[in-house]
Amino acid sequence: MNRFVFFGGKGGVGKTTVSAAYGLNCARAGLETLLVSTDPAHSTSDVFDQQFGDEPTAVSGHDGLWAMEIDPEAEIDRHMREIKATMSDQVSPAIVNEIDRQIELAHRTPGAYEAALFDRLIDVMRSSEDYDRVVFDTSPTGGTLRLLSLPEFLESWVERLREKRAESVDLFEKAAIGDKEARAKLADDPILARLAERKEQFAFAGETLREDAAFFLVLNPDELSIEESHRAVDDLESAGLSVGGLVVNKVAPEPDPEESGTGATFLRERHRTERDRLDRIEREFDQPIVAVIEQRVAEIKGGLLDEIAAELDIDVTAAPPEQG
Template sequence: MRKHVFFGGKGGVGKTTMSSAYALRCARADLSTLIVSTDPAHSTSDVFDQQFDDDPASVEGIENLDAMEIDPEAETERHLMETKRAMSDQVSAAMVNEIDRQIEMAHQTPGAYEAALMDRFIDVMREADDYDRVVFDTSPTGGTLRLLSLPEMLEGWIDRLAHKREKAIELYERAAIGNNEPRRMMDGDPILDRLRTRKERFEFAGDRLRNDAAFFLVVNPDELSLRETSRAIDELQSYGLDVRGLAVNRLTPEPEDHEEGRGARFLRDRVETEREHLDELRESFGPPVVAEVETRVSEVKGSILETVASELDIDVGVEPASAPE
């Protein structure tokens, strides 16, 4: 398996269960593992009965496993403050208010949440040198994936901006013969620097996601979840991302053979309907089904988590990253 493993899927399908179970498997296989959660409900803290925050911390009682929880709302706010600060260092005092207003408006758009989260993912991927495996309880979708085309877009901007600056500097130099001051200013241009840094960060992200990450989608055996999964596979693949498997969660348990009555009939009907959905998943979806996990009435933690981990047919062995194109 590649170093970065993402578990995607809509809210409520069981991403936390699947990612926690897989991270546990990796840790048990002696891989130094980090699980990264972005669920605002702190579900990873619930699973391991321990409060996690933005810094990786050892999971008590489980060797080789660290966990961290990123709060997406707080990230968006932090991102907003940082962008404001970085921009206000670079423009005249008179423009600061207007720019603040523009940045605030930009942060109210739905894309801001994804941008802030992606920025945090990039930090985690850059700083995760000490880990053999990093498991994410979410996967980039829609708006976040679109950010992967940012490097090309920024490339165009940077080129045009650099070209304009170059011209301006030539004029300055002609006006002040022998004075290299203008060129030195250009070398340290803070806006160009910032754009170049962003471009490099997102290039790094694109490379890691394409060449050193594996994506799994968590599916529930119903019509709606199948449709959403089909869309998510197409979306990930359109960005060159590798969907390795589908983890089916919340299967209805079968009653025992001797059971008869309204309850048993309901369960048997339901199991049959779900089997049809499973067949469809196996036959008309590309990636293989790597887990079939039954609904649990009680929370999945402790020994139930161990059982679920044993039901995942997802490889843990280390697989080197592909070479970037």
């Protein structure tokens, strides 16, 4: 199994629950495991009845399991401060205020949250050498899974920006021939350096996702969730990323044959409909169904989480040692 494992799916299908259960299995198999939540509602804290923050924290009661909840809003603020600081070194004090205003506006535009989230995901992937397995519980907010198919695209976009910047630096240099100070300043243009760094980040993300990441989709036996999963498979595949398997969660249990009455009739009907959906999933997807999990009567934590962990048929064996 790859070192990075992502769980995606529509809102509320059970991504957080399944990620936690899989993380638990990995830790129990002796892997140092980090569970990363990108969900602003932070339900990992609910599953383990423990608060987590932006840094990995040991999950109490579970050896080898760590969790963190990344906060894109904080990342956006950090971004904004960083860019303001870089810009104010570059421009005259007279226009700093106007630029600050523009930067703030830019950070409130659609896409800023996704960009910040993506940056933070890359950071976490980069700085997680201490863990054998990193499990990402992706949130539907910001379309995290869709973001993962972007690195190639972003890399070439940043490269175009870099070329443009290099051209204008070059023109500026030519215009400034004889002016030693201007030349010296342009030799290490901070914007070019920053773009080069971004390009390198995206290249790293693309390579890591293709070579060392596995993707699983969680879905429920309903039409919307099935449609969404088809889209996710397509998006990932068009980026060269393949989905390893499907977890079908919240499947209605079947009442005993002798049970009658409204409740039992309802459940029997429901169970039948969901059977059809399960058949449909099996027919329509190339990916294997790695677990079919029944709906429980209460939220999943404690002993129920253990039950679900036992039902997951997803490989936890350690990744092969890296080639030297």
